Amino acid sequence: DGDVDPDLSRYIDQLAKLEVNRDGSDCKGFLVMGTFRKTPLSERIQPSFPEPVKRVLERADICAFTGLQLLGLVLESRKDPSLKPTITKELFETRGVLQRALEWNEFLTLAGDDT
Secondary structure, three states: OOOOOHHHHHHHHHHHHHOOOOOOOOOOEEEEEOOOOOOOHHHOOOOOOOHHHHHHHHHOOEEEEEHHHHHHHHHHHHHOHHHHHHHHHHHHHOOEEOOOOOOHHHOOOOOOOOO
16 A cells, blocks of 8 residues: 555564564553744743643543653653652553643743742
């Protein structure tokens, strides 16, 4: 079929070689979105994942987070390496939107911000 993505086909072939049980019981989906990436941090007021999207993610057993949240997780684990197991557990147990590192100002400051 000419509509099949060749990279996807190779990925499927490689998964088959690994003998991965693809019934979903041993796989966890992660979705990292670059939401509002062109909007300055201080101007981001809308939720990255609206309610209808959250419900779909929960049903599909997907853990979703933004690229900014991922940065927060990395910075948090670098600051305190003992948090790595906790963060990993949260990633794998979350169905829907990850509730960690939601507020950028908890791990970043704006240039010139004296607070």
